[in-house]
Amino acid sequence: MKKMMLSQYGDVDVMHLVDVDRPTPADHQILVKTTAIGVNDPDIAIRAHGPFPTMPKKLKPVLPHSLGQDFSGIVAAVGSAVQRFAVGDHVVGMAFMHTYAEYILLDDSALVATVPQDLDLIPLGGFLLGTATAYAATIRDGQAQAGQTILVHGGAGGVGSQAIQLAKSTGATVIATGSAQQADFMQALGADKTIDYQTQDFTKLVANLDLVVNLTGPKTLANSYQVVKKGGRITSVNALIDPIKTRLRGITGTYSKGMLSVEELNQLVDLYRQGKLTVPVDQEYPFELAAIQQAHRDFQSGGNTGKKIIVFQDQD
Incomplete structure (x- = not known):
């Protein structure tokens, strides 16, 4: 072979x-x-x-x-x-x-x-890899729920495209950042609103969010704490959470790792089978x-x- x-x-x-x-x-x-x-x-x-x-x-x-x-x-x-x-x-x-x-x-x-x-x-x-990472950041650590407003940074990539779908499947309102060229793609996945990270400053467009899912880098993460409401959550998969900033703002921060159990994998496969995840x-x-x-x-x-x-x- x-x-x-x-x-x-x-x-x-x-x-x-x-x-x-x-x-x-x-x-x-x-x-x-x-x-x-x-x-x-x-x-x-x-x-x-x-x-x-x-x-x-x-x-x-x-x-x-x-x-x-x-x-x-x-x-x-x-x-x-x-x-x-x-x-x-x-x-x-x-x-x-x-x-x-x-x-x-x-x-x-x-x-x-x-x-x-x-x-x-x-x-x-x-x-599996993108879905597992998205699941950890959005559902397990992010605790996304119906009625929440969630911001997904990097919504058009392999992980982001799954995070949008998973967040939307809970009944949340989903906002996603990406390029202007990726806006239609992210909306087709379920994003209610998109932000062009190249020309728009998300900190001036959103506030009091229940959850921010950071799938980009440390600079975006550093600017994201301020848009999470007190008692809210922020998760990140490739940049470490600053515990001082989360404590000062009264929010929960988690560095998410895409480790799944077989039971969780079977649940995600079932969502895929039902057409709720692509x-x-x-x-x-x-x-x-x-x-x-x-x-x-x-x-x-x-x-x-x-x-x-x-x-x-x-x-x-």
Whole structure:
């Protein structure tokens, strides 16, 4: 089988495809034939600069290694002790740092869920990471509820597009920031109002918010405390909360991590099945080296609306 590997960090040309033996699952493992994977921020950052300094030691990859987190596929083989999955099951899941491969080997206790076989697996390849992060920031930590007014920063990206939908599903009023070109896209996802971050100052347009979900950087976060009402909440996924500012303003701040239980994943899959949650696909790329490199270039260029998905061709 083919697998994308890194032997050093840097520009897209450090990625290369190798032929390796297809793994055989042990008693408590499953082997998934990969259908599609999402291109995500960690792929770009780790490929370019190596593991994040804040990563726990046990999670830090060591060269040579692959990339990738979320995936969809079909179970190709199961170990003798596996009960949760069967050959032929359609699944979505997470496999930290090794989804850029035609087959993925996982423990049967991994964050994987079956999905109905009538669902298209291609968009589901980019479902889990963005949805998990959005769920943590919006529902679990943000405690979004009906009647609230919620601001989502970076509403057009892979995480933001999910955060808008999740916030809207609670019955909240949703405001989202993005570029003017992304406004129609964010409104189609459920945003009641959009703010052009390039030409408008959100601090002059909104106030007394119940929740701010920051999916951008530290500068936006620093300016967001002032628009949250006393007793409100602010969550952030890529910039640390300032505990002094939250305490002075009487608000709750949480640095959100997209860690899900299998039960939570099944709940999100059910929302997807009901059509209450979708994965907007920006562009698809075949699992070929030049196309993978281009997917990384396109992601880095910014202005993303939805997910970039790498799609695997049928293989023996």
